[in-house]
Amino acid sequence: MRSVRTTFQILEAIADFQPIGLSELSRKLELPKSTVQRSIATLADLGWLRPDSCASTRWVVGDQVRKLSGKVDDDGQLTAAPPPRSPRPRCAATLETVHAAVVDGLALRLVDSVDSELALRLIQPIGTRAPLYAGSAGKAVLAAWPDADVESYLDVELPPIASGTITDPETLRLELKKIRQQGYALSVNELTEGMTAVAACIQPEGSARPVATISINGPSFRITEDLHALYGEKVMTAAREIGRELEH
Structure with a gap:
């Protein structure tokens, strides 16, 4: 359950601060980079996140958010x-x-x-x-x-x-x-x-x-x-x- 909560926490933070990079997001949430990176990879694979069109190392919410x-x-x-x-x-x-x-x-x-x-x-x-x-x-x-x-x-x-x-x-x-x-x-x-x-x-x-x-x-x-x-x-x-x- 903790990992699920962390994943939603990361998704909400990206929605609030997008576009945002891994290091900045890790600092804001006070979470290890490795933890944030794993959650971002999962959310991106499912369509909830995507790389920013102007900077591939920064993230914005994806099409799944648009649908919901x-x-x-x-x-x-x-x-x-x-x-x-x-x-x-x-x-x-x-x-x-x-x-x-x-x-x-x-x-x-x-x-x-x-x-x-x-x-x-x-x-x-x-x-x-x-x-x-x-x-x-x-x-x-x-x-x-x-x-x-x-x-x-x-x-x-x-x-x-x-x-x-x-x-x-x-x-x-x-x-x-x-x-x-x-x-x-x-x-x-x-x-x-x-x-x-x-x-x-x-x-x-x-x-x-x-x-x-x-x-x-x-x-x-x-x-x-x-x-x-x-x-x-x-x-x-x-x-x-x-x-x-x-x-x-």
Whole structure:
């Protein structure tokens, strides 16, 4: 049982810190390199991990995580994993990267991505997690929560991730109010420097909270201010379509 627990501990750590190498992972978990290496080899063989495309000695979560993410709700019950089809047709003609993420506790986990074909683009591994307070997708989810739940969430420190991350609770409250009014969320330099994202949450009728998000992501010099409202309409339309499909 100890080896099983260690294996899951390693998988969770890689999901949190990916891409990450063997030595760094061993230090973070305070485990022998040999133990970590054996578990990584097993998880990679089963498809739960894969080498990072930019550095073969660093690891990210694999396709098995993508298949499972979003299929289990807070009560441990299997659910449909949004989106039912690729997010690209939902936000066609933007030429930017389109992400679909599911709510995973107090974070979002990326479960589907159609990457831009342009040279400068945002690429993130499937399974990447992000806190709800940072980035357009997370803020879209928070904006749909009841006020009491938002206040409970904000009763913790909000550490900066990039230069534009909102770390002041009062500023974030005002931001969430704006998102509720316009129906979509915007972020600039909140998760990745130089990147802008526009997102809307997916909330099927009858669901108490959003279950997922869809977002358009790209360099800020391309997603300029004059495109924010247009892309906002695109993600809101896509989110409504997916929400209706999930109802069935």
